Amino acid sequence: MYLKPDSRIALLMHEGTQNSMGKTGLALLRFSQSPIVAVIDYQSAGRSLQALTGIDKPIPIVESLTAALPFTPEVLAIGIAPSGGKLPEAWFQEIEQAVKAGLSIVNGLHTPMANHPALQPWLQPHQWIWDVRQEPDGLTVGSGQASQLSCRRILTVGTDMSIGKMSATLELHRACLRQGLRSKVIATGQTNLMLGDDGVPLDAVRVDYAAGAIEQLLLRHGPDYDFVFVEGQGSLLNPASTATLPLLRGTQPTHLVLVHRAGQTHIKNVPWVKIPDLNSVVALYEQVATAAGAFYPAKVVAIALNTGDLSADAADAAIQAVEAQTKLPCADIFRTGAEKLLAPILA
Numbered sequence: 001m002y003l004k005p006d007s008r009i010a011l012l013m014h015e016g017t018q019n020s021m022g023k024t025g026l027a028l029l030r031f032s033q034s035p036i037v038a039v040i041d042y043q044s045a046g047r048s049l050q051a052l053t054g055i056d057k058p059i060p061i062v063e064s065l066t067a068a069l070p071f072t073p074e075v076l077a078i079g080i081a082p083s084g085g086k087l088p089e090a091w092f093q094e095i096e097q098a099v100k101a102g103l104s105i106v107n108g109l110h111t112p113m114a115n116h117p118a119l120q121p122w123l124q125p126h127q128w129i130w131d132v133r134q135e136p137d138g139l140t141v142g143s144g145q146a147s148q149l150s151c152r153r154i155l156t157v158g159t160d161m162s163i164g165k166m167s168a169t170l171e172l173h174r175a176c177l178r179q180g181l182r183s184k185v186i187a188t189g190q191t192n193l194m195l196g197d198d199g200v201p202l203d204a205v206r207v208d209y210a211a212g213a214i215e216q217l218l219l220r221h222g223p224d225y226d227f228v229f230v231e232g233q234g235s236l237l238n239p240a241s242t243a244t245l246p247l248l249r250g251t252q253p254t255h256l257v258l259v260h261r262a263g264q265t266h267i268k269n270v271p272w273v274k275i276p277d278l279n280s281v282v283a284l285y286e287q288v289a290t291a292a293g294a295f296y297p298a299k300v301v302a303i304a305l306n307t308g309d310l311s312a313d314a315a316d317a318a319i320q321a322v323e324a325q326t327k328l329p330c331a332d333i334f335r336t337g338a339e340k341l342l343a344p345i346l347a
Contacts, residue, residue: 006034008035008071008072009028009034009036010040012091013025013079015080017044020162028191039059041062042063065101077106077108096118105129107132109133110204139216142249142250144215145215146218147295149252152226154256155230155232155248156230159237159260160238163259164333181346184221185230188214188233230253237281239267245288248288249295257345258281260275263310302341
């Protein structure tokens with residue numbers, strides 16, 4: 001593991017503290033065990049992190065890598081995902097500057113940097129560049145063997161991408177730990193891997209091996225835990241998503257938790273693809289997970305509702321409406337915690 005609990009991190013977040021391009025950085029700000037000493041975002045420099053994001057931590061937002069260096073970071077983590085995964089040249093120059101200043105790099109982009117000719121010659125023995133999105137060695141195709149495990153296997157699924165599946169997974173896991181239960185998280189995306197959970201960057205795995213990659217992780221950890229929470233990716237409703245089906249097959253889930261953004265009626269950036277009513281989505285996921293009886297009869301047992309764009313009163317009304325519609329427990333994990341969603345899993 002590259003990051004350690006005491007690694008001092010500066011987050012490269014240009015233009016990302018206020019939109020979904022910075023979801024990796026925002027998740028690190030919420031969940032990282034390593035101290036984050038500065039956020040780099042020229043658009044938001046000098047502003048309050050709590051006012052911008054709701055994350056109540058006294059971390060300064062500065063305009064550049066140069067302005068972050070007085071806070072003595074040891075690692076620069078790329079917390080943004082620009083369109084196409086390529087950093088603008090000016091932002092890459094800040095990464096180069098960080099390496100020359102002795103910082104290590106955590107790179108969650110698809111473009112590898114460990115052997116980049118502008119960076120590699122400057123690395124000192126104590127420095128490293130961690131390209132998170134790398135396919136592991138020794139992968140095989142799936143076989144459905146996870147269904148033979150005695151642990152409960154909980155997979156978060158969604159009505160779209162980037163709506164909070166990872167956060168729901170982590171909060172459910174934490175709720176388990178608070179009750180003294182043997183719980184484990186399987187990471188499937190770069191952010192959760194950066195947070196230190198064992199897993200695989202699923203979007204870096206060839207599709208033939210994707211289900212097998214998840215299955216290997218379940219077989220590795222399942223015998224040692226009673227609850228295994230698998231981070232969801234993508235959506236069966238999103239035409240760009242290829243990750244959800246391998247997750248369903250590799251996990252062989254016993255329970256599903258559906259994640260939805262309150263008020264969202266169509267796939268983001270694809271307005272012609274409508275999101276069906278939630279009861280239909282629940283039925284879809286249960287049918288695909290079960291495969292007409294070939295696999296475990298997994299049920300959607302709760303709904304994690306993302307109400308971040310709503311007032312407190314509007315959020316309460318949205319949660320009540322979803323519960324009335326689906327007859328399933330519903331909560332926003334950031335407003336009320338995950339215990340309500342965990343209850344049917346424990347039952």
